[in-house]
Amino acid sequence: MDKCNISNYAHIIGDSPKGPRGGEKSKELSKDISNLILLCPECHKLIDSDEEKYTVEVLKKMKKDHEERILFVTGIHPDMKSLVVAYGPKIGSDTPHFHKDVLFNTIFPDRYPTDASPIEIQMKNSVLNDGEPEYWMAEEHQIERMCNNKVLRAFEDGTTAHVSLFPLGPQPLLVKLGTALNDKYQVRIFQKHRVPDTWRWLDENVKNDIYLVKPADTSKEPVLVLALSANAIKERIAKKFGDTASIWIITCEKPGNDMMKCEGQLMQFNRLARKAMDDIKTAHPKAECLKIFMAAPTSCAVELGRIRMPKADLPWVLYDYRMEKDDDVKTITIK
Structure with a gap:
């Protein structure tokens, strides 16, 4: 756990005419930031050992793509944060599992997550099933408690002004969830699609009135x-x-x-x-x-x-x- 610096300044056009990808401009560009990329030692060694694959053009494109991606990510306005909420109660013998990275990637680039982990409104390891009256009562209580304590409180204390909701579960409970997160609040609901397998909203031009x-x-x-x-x-x-x-x-x-x-x-x-x-x-x-x-x-x-x-x-x-x-x-x- 010692602190260390494993980053290398790598040159696109070598800093020496005889070095990897070196040439007439090597001396001129040896300290030019437009000619530098930051790599770990392993990748630095890799690009310098295969000049045919990692040409000047390839490395310039890698640098350009990465810089554009970072510029885009860091340009998101602070007001675009969203509280990511997942609801997936037990259905039969199965409990839905939500992958954090999938949910976070779905809201990006329009929004970015308020917290490092989503809020999951579900009872872990419940022995109840949806064939029992007690199941519905317990899930109703869970929805009310979690929404009040975790979600609505975030609106009230100013932690967030927006929720990104990923729901799965029996439809009566989803209706109950909707009443808790009513239209007084800014909530964007996502729909799980089978084909393609994604949470992202699809074609806006679909005709199915x-x-x-x-x-x-x-x-x-x-x-x-x-x-x-x-x-x-x-x-x-x-x-x-x-x-x-x-x-x-x-x-x-x-x-x-x-x-x-x-x-x-x-x-x-x-x-x-x-x-x-x-x-x-x-x-x-x-x-x-x-x-x-x-x-x-x-x-x-x-x-x-x-x-x-x-x-x-x-x-x-x-x-x-x-x-x-x-x-x-x-x-x-x-x-």
């Missing part, structure tokens, strides 16, 4: 279905309720697992979901609650929670599909 299908009869109890990731949920919920409910559906032209490609779509969903809540409240003035069933991208589930207006909206009863039961079960209620 999201729209609202209203029920012909609004005299029965209201039910909201998000049919964005799959179409099958529409038939399943229609079969579950028959003619006992007024079913509102938010869907898109091409439902699918990777339908959410760009932030423009997420903003379209935001506006449509808010309008749907207003329309449902107007159409069902005497309703006691709104039952919600979801097959949607994770970013949409979080965004649904963020648009909620506690004083204006009906209580939400959130359901989750259980494959082993082939049924949607009640999980949490948001009042």
Whole structure:
């Protein structure tokens, strides 16, 4: 652990005419910073031992690329820092793992992380699973506690003014997370894509419009279905309720697992979901609650929670599909 200096001043054009890459300008450029690159001894030896591979042109390009990269990184404005938050509760027997470097590289170059490590909102080594009522209660409590103590406090004390959110998990809990990180705060939500395997937002020019299908009869109890990731949920919920409910559906032209490609779509969903809540409240003035069933991208589930207006909206009863039961079960209620 002793302090030491292992950096070498390496010359692109050798400091001697007889040295590696030396020539007529060697003496003139021997102390010129434009002709110097900083290398470790091993790399210094490497470039000097293979002049055919590490030519003057190659080394000049390496120097130029590196200097441009450093200039770009150090030019980020201090106000562009962001608190990186990852949410990944246990799903079945699996707990999602987040790689710090992947998350940090995703927000860069638009933002840079406030802290050296992301805030992870998850319970480590939980013995509960999503088939137990206690699981939902425990996760709700974890979301509220961690958001209040770690995230919202950072906004309040001025540590950050922006959050970069990476969510994975059961959709009812993602909605709950969205209500905690509501639209009073500046939060950028990222969507995990399967193809390509990335958290980065993709093509802004994608055409897959999201729209609202209203029920012909609004005299029965209201039910909201998000049919964005799959179409099958529409038939399943229609079969579950028959003619006992007024079913509102938010869907898109091409439902699918990777339908959410760009932030423009997420903003379209935001506006449509808010309008749907207003329309449902107007159409069902005497309703006691709104039952919600979801097959949607994770970013949409979080965004649904963020648009909620506690004083204006009906209580939400959130359901989750259980494959082993082939049924949607009640999980949490948001009042």
